Amino acid sequence: MAIQSVNRAIDILSLFTVSQPRLGITEISNSLNLSKTTVHGLIKTLAQRGFLQQDPETRKYSLGFTIYEFGTRVSETLKINQISYGHASRLAQKTGQTIRVAVWDLDTILITLNVSSDLQNPYSQPSGIRVPAYCTALGKIILAHLPEKHLSRYLKKVEYAAHTKHTLTDTKLLLKELQTIKAKGYAEDREERFLGISCVAAAIFDHTGLPFASLSISGNETLLKAKNLSEMIHDMKLTATEISRNFGYIPSAV
Known part of the structure; x- marks a missing residue:
């Protein structure tokens, strides 16, 4: 019974999202x-412990400050953020774009760090957001470097959604692009997740040579047409390699 209650409490907390931040008891009950x-x-127990808070006017609930506190602890102890922050900050200042770091988790991409220059991207997503792998540069660069059996497992279970008219929702086309991405060493997002937003990304590898995270440069739709795009990609790949070295990765000599 106790385990069932824990699972149900987690299910309740999982209902609260960026697009659905407030819910009433009836909505939760129906969902x-x-x-x-x-x-x-x-909900009464979750509210007493600070995991939820209630709006006195609407009577609806939203995530409480205990969740924020826990999230802050995770962020502060997350090694990838500790190692990447300085590198990402320098890259942001040099490129004038938003730099994002994400990890491969539960077959999705979890954004753990956002660093913006003074010319920050107004559409930058906050950290702590999960996005699909197949339609983001951060995700595709990891998919391109996954071992074949891991990629095959992912492709068998992925559920495609056309987020924009540019989103790839065909496995054959995605596989073809992943081959190109692996050969180039970086991935592109051509307004595939959000219209008006483009990205390029490079993989971050661990000591075994497997990709576990990624680094991206994010900007508006003109990013991929920028005159200095090649220079930005070069700097991004070097930055990703430097971060990878901190995790014991040794690049192969070419």
């Missing part, structure tokens, strides 16, 4: 197919 009595009991 999880649980009785209002059960939901009310769980």
